[in-house]
Amino acid sequence: MIQFIQNLIDAVALGSIYALVALGVGLLFGILRLINFAHGDYITIGAYALIVPSADVTARLLIGDWPWPVLIPTICLIVVIAALLTDAAVFRPLRRATSPTLMIASFAVSYIIQNGVLMAYGSRPKSVDLWSGANSQVFIGDLRVPMLQLITLAVTLVLMVAVTLFLRRTSYGIQMRAAAEDFRMAQYLGVRGNVVIGIAFALSGILAGVVSLLYTTQSGSLSHVMGVPLALFAFVAVVVGGMGSLVGAVVGGFVIGITVTMLQAYLPPDLRAFRDAFAFAFVILVLLVRPAGIIPSRSTFERV
Amino acid sequence: MIQPYVEPQARTIDRSRTNAATLEVEGLSVLFQGLAAISDVSLTVNRHEVFGLIGPNGAGKTTLVNCLTGFQRPTSGRILLGGDDTSGWPAARFRERGVARTFQAGRLFKDMSVSENVEVTGTGLGLGLRSAREHARALLDWVGLSDKAQLPAGALAYTDQRRLGIARSLVLSPAFILLDEPAAGMSDAECEDLNELVAAIPQLFTCGVLLIEHNMRVVMGISHRIHVLDGGKTIAEGTPEEIQRHEAVLAAYLGMDA
Numbered sequence: 330m331i332q333f334i335q336n337l338i339d340a341v342a343l344g345s346i347y348a349l350v351a352l353g354v355g356l357l358f359g360i361l362r363l364i365n366f367a368h369g370d371y372i373t374i375g376a377y378a379l380i381v382p383s384a385d386v387t388a389r390l391l392i393g394d395w396p397w398p399v400l401i402p403t404i405c406l407i408v409v410i411a412a413l414l415t416d417a418a419v420f421r422p423l424r425r426a427t428s429p430t431l432m433i434a435s436f437a438v439s440y441i442i443q444n445g446v447l448m449a450y451g452s453r454p455k456s457v458d459l460w461s462g463a464n465s466q467v468f469i470g471d472l473r474v475p476m477l478q479l480i481t482l483a484v485t486l487v488l489m490v491a492v493t494l495f496l497r498r499t500s501y502g503i504q505m506r507a508a509a510e511d512f513r514m515a516q517y518l519g520v521r522g523n524v525v526i527g528i529a530f531a532l533s534g535i536l537a538g539v540v541s542l543l544y545t546t547q548s549g550s551l552s553h554v555m556g557v558p559l560a561l562f563a564f565v566a567v568v569v570g571g572m573g574s575l576v577g578a579v580v581g582g583f584v585i586g587i588t589v590t591m592l593q594a595y596l597p598p599d600l601r602a603f604r605d606a607f608a609f610a611f612v613i614l615v616l617l618v619r620p621a622g623i624i625p626s627r628s629t630f631e632r633v
Numbered sequence: 634m635i636q637p638y639v640e641p642q643a644r645t646i647d648r649s650r651t652n653a654a655t656l657e658v659e660g661l662s663v664l665f666q667g668l669a670a671i672s673d674v675s676l677t678v679n680r681h682e683v684f685g686l687i688g689p690n691g692a693g694k695t696t697l698v699n700c701l702t703g704f705q706r707p708t709s710g711r712i713l714l715g716g717d718d719t720s721g722w723p724a725a726r727f728r729e730r731g732v733a734r735t736f737q738a739g740r741l742f743k744d745m746s747v748s749e750n751v752e753v754t755g756t757g758l759g760l761g762l763r764s765a766r767e768h769a770r771a772l773l774d775w776v777g778l779s780d781k782a783q784l785p786a787g788a789l790a791y792t793d794q795r796r797l798g799i800a801r802s803l804v805l806s807p808a809f810i811l812l813d814e815p816a817a818g819m820s821d822a823e824c825e826d827l828n829e830l831v832a833a834i835p836q837l838f839t840c841g842v843l844l845i846e847h848n849m850r851v852v853m854g855i856s857h858r859i860h861v862l863d864g865g866k867t868i869a870e871g872t873p874e875e876i877q878r879h880e881a882v883l884a885a886y887l888g889m890d891a
Contacts (some may be wrong), residue, residue, distance in 0.1 A: 504757065510742045515742075537872070
């Protein structure tokens with residue numbers, strides 16, 4: 330039983346990372362119908378911004394050495410700027426393009442960022458020591474819980490409440506939701522399209538910045554492709570949750586994270602190497618039962 | 634009974650940009666791949682009247698409304714709002730300058746609450762969220778949806794969705810409101826209620842109404858003047874009494890032999 334609860338905590342912690350990434354991807358998909366595969370590379374940018382640019386194996390912390398009340402907003406700001414730049418340079422000229430075109434453009438952005446990182450920092454993975462104290466264990470009864478998992482859960486909860494409040498209680502939030510349902514109608518009613526899209530990119534940048542910090546603290550290493558699997562799992566989470574539904578993206582993120590962790594824990598050892606194959610088989614199963622996702626969005630499917 | 638409408642005292646936006654007294658169409662034509670949807674139509678809507686626009690299916694009524702709100706570019710001819718040429722205006726500019734509309738399909742934000750549907754318009758037009766809410770509350774009271782303000786718009790009955798569309802378009806009292814078949818699919822009793830609501834708009838909101846409608850009872854009952862289109866061309870314009878006796882109208886619209 331203790332072992333199961335231990336696994337469950339691991340599962341929920343990984344799920345909340347995926348949920349945060351999926352929320353970032355889902356926000357942009359809602360408004361732009363853009364599946365942004367470069368979202369994972371925003372996370373990479375946030376992580377690499379912590380260290381001094383050089384091709385050395387051992388990374389020297391730059392921003393990573395700053396006290397956390399300065400570090401966190403700085404990293405988020407850097408990622409937000411990167412996200413807004415990709416919008417201005419690539420996605421804005423493609424505003425009238427179709428969804429597939431936008432997705433392919435996001436692949437291009439993704440490769441450009443990866444190769445940019447490669448040029449500045451070299452190709453070898455680097456180890457970094459960010460907030461290693463957070464990896465200490467806390468005992469709750471017989472449970473040993475890494476402090477970082479508790480922090481991850483708390484941060485996820487706070488960010489989700491914050492995004493929800495923003496979308497429901499502010500005028501830009503309401504305008505964003507309107508634009509996500511019917512962009513042209515919202516524009517007719519006076520909603521400024523580029524403003525709400527910019528806000529969506531900024532929000533998604535903040536989420537990516539936070540994930541880059543949580544992920545780097547946990548893994549202790551950096552690589553120019555570190556964001557790729559995150560973006561892939563987040564994309565799957567968005568599809569499983571229901572394209573166009575933010576609650577769906579979050580639920581999908583948790584479902585994927587929990588599935589992967591539980592498979593890792595309970596598959597027979599011989600089969601563990603195929604964990605992801607089992608995870609994606611489960612995804613296919615979910616989609617066979619609910620083709621529109623776990624929580625389908627009303628607007629996405631009516632419009633087609 | 635229609636409730637009185639009291640516009641909230643909260644900060645509103647500058648009204649000088651929405652004080653046009655007339656909405657004029659001059660020699661308007663729209664071609665779709667060479668086919669004329671509208672040919673050489675001219676009409677003028679005044680701010681204090683209900684102006685009916687009728688015609689059989691395919692007569693070009695919705696195309697005309699699309700032109701009048703920037704959703705469709707005319708092939709030739711002009712649209713003047715308070716004497717200003719509107720050529721090249723995007724839809725948002727029309728709304729900002731006081732030409733609001735509803736849609737046959739509703740085009741509500743179905744996942745958002747009834748109240749939020751109205752609030753979006755207020756914030757889009759420059760109100761803060763708090764005043765946008767007060768305007769929304771006042772308008773929803775007036776159309777009789779205040780008890781459903783927190784429901785998702787997609788959960789409303791068909792007739793209530795029409796009322797919400799009207800409430801949404803009346804935010805900040807536009808100069809003109811274009812209603813695209815608001816009574817379609819309504820029962821006689823529901824039409825009566827709607828009639829009362831629409832007929833009260835010019836006085837309460839100092840707003841001209843362009844009413845597209847198939848339902849003769851609605852159009853004849855509340856329009857001051859009626860314009861009849863058939864096959865994209867004007868065939869008559871006059872008071873409801875004149876239109877009801879007009880031979881070309883009877884032939885084209887009611888399918889009678891003149």
